[in-house]
Amino acid sequence: MFNRQFQGTIKLLIFAAFWILASSCTTLPNSLNIYHRQDDGIMSPAPEISIPDKIWPPGTSYDPDKENLLVISSNPAGAEIFLNEIYIGTSPIELVKYPDGFYRIRIVKNGYSEYRSSFFFDEKQNRHHAILSRITGTMKLSVSPAETIILLGLDKIIPGTSSLPAGNYAIEATLFGYSRQSIPVTIRENQTTEVSIVLVPSSFSISGISVLPQKANPRLPGVRGDIVVRFEASGSGKGKFAVRDKGGTIVFEKKLDPFHARYQTVTWNGKDSSQNNLPDGKYKAEITAVSADDSTTSSVTAEFQIAQSEYSGARNITSGAAGLFLLPDSIILSNLRMQADALFMLLPDESGDQASPLFFSFGMGILDTGEATIATSIVMSPSDKIPVSLTASYKHAFVKPAYPGGLGLSGLAKLTLRNTAVSDISANPTGFCAGIPLEIRIGDYGFGISPELYLSWERSSWDGLATYPLGFYASGAARMGMFYDNGAFSAGISFAMFSAPFDSGFVIQFPLYTAAEARFLVPDTSLYISGNAVFLVQENGEIDWSAGVGVSLLW
Incomplete structure (x- = not known):
């Protein structure tokens, strides 16, 4: 008899426990029960979190009509999500009518530490948000000469110790008068990578000449008139700019300022040395330079064209074509002008x-x-x-x-x-x-x-x-x-x-x-x-x- 009474008491306690658990689930439709399982295997309930609309991920909001709604998001977004090692999509994601139960979650994004956790999904609406940690390493950089310009992609960096996301990089080191260097660098997680750059003086040369516009009309200042010549000098030096006609005769020449930077620009008005208009035709721009110690010479050339019919004629109202008010002329705009x-x-x-x-x-x-x-x-x-x-x-x-x-x-x-x-x-x-x-x-x-x-x-x-x-x-x-x-x-x-x-x-x-x-x-x-x-x-x-x-x- 005593055993029967004891068994009845145990059943009553179990029933009461289930009733309390069910009551808590139905009276908290806007709360979150998530259990995190740490590496030691011990599960502990996370604190209950209120879910106001403002913290829901983009494109989602609290909707009491959606039963068994599971929302998973991450910072940064776009991470791959695995539930019980089954890929379900990228964050943020909204899962409707997802079955109750215990889940292991894994969130992966390139360049970030893998996120692992677990939770028991037993609410009508739950949200799981993960903050991903960037995988970083350390780079210790030294350069010589000290004024060397260091570029990491498009960003200029300074020598010393800096923390960088793990990955592969290309470091550009440049300084006027020295040979440019490009160095591949791999930054590994929680490791220090030492990089030492020593630039060597470059041999003197000029290169990369260009002439704009390729077809110029010196009679149109500000439109197609001024001719701009650009080139690169590897080191300090001096030189001259000359223009030759198709027969090789120099029609214009002038001395250039000493080179103190890699990129050089020369502007010419398109006229000869006596400031007369040159006839239409093909010409050649020539840069001749010598190093600062007069030990090395270098030269580059580029062709261009003078076309003084290359201009904007008036638009006559009879056809819109270039010309006088009532007369179309034979002039045309150049290609795509x-x-x-x-x-x-x-x-x-x-x-x-x-x-x-x-x-x-x-x-x-x-x-x-x-x-x-x-x-x-x-x-x-x-x-x-x-x-x-x-x-x-x-x-x-x-x-x-x-x-x-x-x-x-x-x-x-x-x-x-x-x-x-x-x-x-x-x-x-x-x-x-x-x-x-x-x-x-x-x-x-x-x-x-x-x-x-x-x-x-x-x-x-x-x-x-x-x-x-x-x-x-x-x-x-x-x-x-x-x-x-x-x-x-x-x-x-x-x-x-x-x-x-x-x-x-x-x-x-x-x-x-x-x-x-x-x-x-x-x-x-x-x-x-x-x-x-x-x-x-x-x-x-x-x-x-x-x-x-x-x-x-x-x-």
Whole structure:
């Protein structure tokens, strides 16, 4: 009887213990029970941790509706996680409806000590966070000479003892006048690696010459004008810079300052020793140097090109191509060079109201032989319908004019779309156009002409009241102009006249167009400022005019 009473008491105590344990589990849904097992195999419960939202890893938050939610994170993140030696992903990770039980956790990340622990997962929501320890070692570094520059990757370090993450490194040691050294170093965990660097004096030499730009126009200061030559000197010395033409004749020469650093730069304005413009062609930059003790000489050369046709021409509003206001010329932008232009003008009419034509264009050079351009015009006026035009053009250079004198010849194709048949100061009718820009340059002066053929499905007119049926219209145009251009400043006048459609006979169609312009380069920039005036001579002798200002940016 006594045994039966004792057995009943034991069962009651066991039941009470399970009831207390179950009660604690259900009344702490927002708490954490994690048991850490240390290397001695003894398990001890970790302190209970409250889990406010702010400490949950990125992308996770406390959600009481998610049962058996296990969240594992680490600092730093991105570590591989193993539960009972089964890979489950990288931290942070969220595991939903994960089974209760005892787990061994292992977290691994390259360059950090492996993290090992264990816990008993018995809550609806648990979070396990591991702080990983970086594997480090010590490097003891000494150098000679003492002023040697030491680089560890991109970071400059100083001699002495320093702690570094374990791994492989490359140390660069450099000092002007000494041979550069690159030394591989391995830092091991909890070990000291001694590194001793002794630089030796280098033999004198110069190397690594480069010339920018490869194609330069000395008449454009600040854009493509100044020619910059860079090279390296291994030690102290002196030298001279010379430029030779394709025949080997020295056209420019100057002494250089003594070398006190490895990297040297020479800037040249592209003119000869008498400060005259050099003819277009290929040239060679030459650096000749001698060591400080006059015992060793060294020289390097690099080729480049002077091309004084390499400049930003004005954008004429007929096609957006480089040239005068009404005349496209034969000049093109070099490969992948770009130019953007904007022009604002005022156009008074008979009633005293003013229209405001706006012109925009963008051009880009293609393979040093062609140039593609998109141009648009919008005439802001009190009228009900605002005239808008869009022109796409391509110009191909067959012959490029060489400075100081030469002939230039290009082919131009363009397509214009307008929302009205009324002509305006752009002198650019609707339809397809083919032209042949031709120019002659003598020094800074030039003359150009461009015969053009137009094919259109509508007839344009200056008379806004005139109406013509849709059909096929073929007509011609002639554009011409003369200019002065020294690269930094240009001015010129241009003319344009159109014929009536050929089926009406060869008749000149009014108005006749005349434009005058001037533009200059803002010093040491790629920005041009221009002023323009356009005159339209009507058949009755009256003259309409328009004037404006524009900007151009070359890059």
